[in-house]
Amino acid sequence: MTKLFCAFLEPVVTLQLASPTSAAWIDQAIRHFDLVLLDHANCEKKAAGNALSLLFRYPANGQLVEALSPLAREELQHFERVHRHLQRLGILLRPLPAAPYASRLNQHLRRHEPEHLLDALLVAAIIEARSHERLGLLGIHLPDPELRQFYLWLAAAEERHWQLYLDLALAQFPADQVQERLDTLLQVEAEILSTLHPEPRVHS
Template sequence: MSDFSSTKIKILQQPTRFEWVEQAIANLDTILLDHSHCERKAASMALNIMFRYPSWTVLVRKLTAIAREELEHFEQVNQWLERRQVALAPLNAPPYGKRLKALLRHQEPDRGLDFLLISSLIEARSHERLGLLGEYCPDRELAAFYRGLMASEARHYGVYWLLADTYFDRDIVQSRLEELAIAESEILSTLHPEPRIHS
């Protein structure tokens, strides 16, 4: 499609290809179901990081707010599933999350930095892809819903990056972010055969 343009997200190394958009639009019910799981996992990740580093006061405050908002989004997506008569059910996960998690270094404080930067990359990719759904989804009301979530996702990836910048030297943050962003794009370089938000 010649007029396709994906908004460039600064911290992402490669934009999403239009093949993903076509796959997602052709399988909206599955995408919604996967989106529900993504919001639940995002809340869980925020809580996990918060409980790992309870002495990081700013982090605890910021991630408490993010976890609360992710659960609100979880409920909103579930309402869409109900409207479309799609039962909340398990899905096979694409390799995206597992392969990103494998990049976490084991020693602290490196592990803490990786948690924050990987979370930032996931939120940035979500922001980009929800924006694409908002632009190309044929259901106008659902498209508007996705456009409405974009600002939250942008804020979330910004919060994770700022937390990394708060607790770690900026040069170290930038260097590691570049490494992880390259890996994140490589994970998505081959379209997963099943439609997912991160596939």
């Protein structure tokens, strides 16, 4: 009876990063944490902007609106928390040249619908999953105990975010289609990060 029931369950879709973050990135991030923290503040603003851009592009998709409007607000709250740490450490908020990570991922977004929506949701999920991993590493390795606690808390939020984007993709598309495209994009992401960017960034 159990086997018969399980045979009709939806296939499980998994998001597992194709390559772990290197020790070289951890060392670079700790040595230049002022730049990483500054970049992190900019990343939180971009994450809020990405959620809003999806709302503008798909205003009739009620499921996206219900999920991404509160997500955009939460990303801005995270930006505010990061900004407080910048102020505490005497670091002025300013723009930084971005690492090529996100732009190279976005080059793989297909232009036509509905494939573009699937790719946009999966790329957002992958970026959040990498953020989850790397912010968790900062929570382990940073010398400042207040920052360690902050980053461990924030890593848990990033996990919720990548799961949200993945759930949205699964609500719109068949699971086998989601998994196939996700696996392709995860390999692309691993290739992008195979060489350490010389400028320390969250996604360098």
